[in-house]
Amino acid sequence: MAQETLYANGALYTVDAANPVAEAMLVRGDRIVAVGPWSSVRPQASADAEIIDLQGRFAMPAFIDSHVHFAWGSKYLDEVQLREAKTFGDVLARLKAYAQAHPGRTWIVGSEFSYGYPDLPEGGFHKSLLDQVVADRPVFFRSGMAHAAWVNSKAMELAGITRDTPDPQGGQIVRDESGEPTGWLKEKAWSQFETLAPQLSKSDLRAALLRAIKEANRLGLSRVQSAGMDDEAAPLLAEIFANDELSLRFTLSSIVNPDSNPEEVIARVSGWRNDLDADFLDGRVIKFFLDGVLESHTGFMPQGYADKPDETGTCLWKASAYNAAVSRAQQEGFQVWTHAIGTGAIEMALDAYGADGERSRQCRPRVEHCEIPTARDIERFAQIGAIASFQPAMIYPRDQWLGMEGLWEVRVGSESLPRAFPVRSILEAEGAVAFGTDWPIVDLNPLVGIRNAVLRQSRDHQPETGWVPEQRVTVAEALHAYTLGAAFAGHRENDEGSLAAGKLADFIVLSDDPLKVEPDKLADIRVLKTIVGGKSVWEEPTA
Secondary structure, three states, X not given: OOOXXXXXXXXXXXXXXXXXXXXXXXXXXXXXXXXXXHHHHHHHOOOOOEEEEOOOOEXXXXXXXXXXXXXXXXXXXXXXXXXXXXOHHHHHHHHHHHHHHOOOOOOEXXXXXXXXXXXXXXXXXXXXXXXXXXXXXXXXXXXXXXXXXXXXXXXXXXXXXXXXXXXXXXXXXXXXOOOOEEEEEEEHHHHHHHHHOOOOOHHHHHHHHHHHHHHHHHOOEEEEEEOOOOHHHHHHHHHHHHOOOOOOEEEEEEEOOOOOOHHHHHHHHHHHHHHOOOOOEEEEEEEEEOOOOOOOOOOOOOOOOOOOOOOOOOOOOOHHHHHHHHHHHHHOOOEEEEEEOOHHHHHHHHHHHHHOHHHHHHHOOEEEEOOOOOHHHHHHHHHHOOEEEEOHHHOOHHHOOOOOOOHHHHHHXXXXXXXXXXXXXXXXXXXXXXXXXXXXXXOOOHHHHHHHHHHOOOOOOOOOOOXXXXXXXXXXXXXXHOOHHHHHHOOOOOOOOXXXXXOEOOEEEEOOOOOOOOHHHHHHOOEEEXXXXXXXXXXXXXX
């Protein structure tokens, strides 16, 4: 008989509308058998069931991150970590320290520097600034949001980029007044550096994945849903699962680009779907990119940008080709995710989904990021059955990308501000919402995003009244979007996302009750225990 564990004396927040709170839960093997009052749960347990006293602690379903790039995030832990830098001087200091600590690295790679620092030189990001710190090795830094990059002269030389190099389709090599490339690259202009930089060996990537999995467990995550760029990790995750070392569930996706063969991508994801254990490695997603980001003027805005009315951004697909590829993926039963940030991209995604009718509703297609939909499109999410996937730590991003606050409004215009990251509006229109991070773009900690969704305010209380406060959500709504809402967004609501009989025993114990603490303290709550499939995968040493 499977091991039985009886969790008693707890404050269980189930996210189950039929049974919202409970004091006891019985787990048999990897599934929940019963949830409710002690008097009804205890009789269902065997005499030799292990009893764990939760000591009145708050327990809830484990978090599900609905949008990550996990292999990339795993590598980020071993790169120059720039998201934490608060000044431009700190960026260069981190580069210098990393170069000195890793003399054998032939390339120096970093991610997540901000677009603005208080001490940023007047000329902005230029290759010469990197050259002053490291000139003998190529330096390749991805920006926050990863839609631009900053490289030194050595990297430009190895990539063969000169003043005569034309801009690639879908990208821009930024140049100075004389036509000389500055080292600042937008969109597709920097994609070649990903292949030029040495790749991790299989053993190194495996170790990086295991390290990141433990970090996810520490933060209370039981599942991450991949938003692409994790193809190389899939066989290693299958190996880790076969060795009984996998303590984090994955939803796997693969990206279809305009120049790729959709049938090859569909075949790859079909292999995952057919060959892997769906509870831990669920291959079901085909991912598309329609545009870039607003901050670099690459989000698709047909009406033009407020600060550059003649610029409309980047649309990476022709509508006819995109519509056909979406329909083909859904025909095979795959869920489609589309990166769509600008107004035009969101409209284009919903048009494609709506054209597929009932098939779309069954497949639950998603719009990833969804930063500035029109009022009409806010209503269309529920009508079409599409899911709005938000990364709430990006809302007023002062804590994540220093100097970025205020830039969104400059790009889009004050008249559009009420529809900025419209979580509340989509919920009120009865649309489905899921929360994630886009890690490593922003912090992997779900409680950071939950706080930001509730307050729409930085940790130093800016803006004073919140940024577009009418789009705030309640703590309960934010918790739902990170649990049952995310499970629904991944077709996993029958097995995950709430504490109910028959579901997988994925839950966490927290240091405080998020429904009772001051909202400003939400990100300070600690995860004391993480249970995945009935097994303890994280326990705070002092808990």
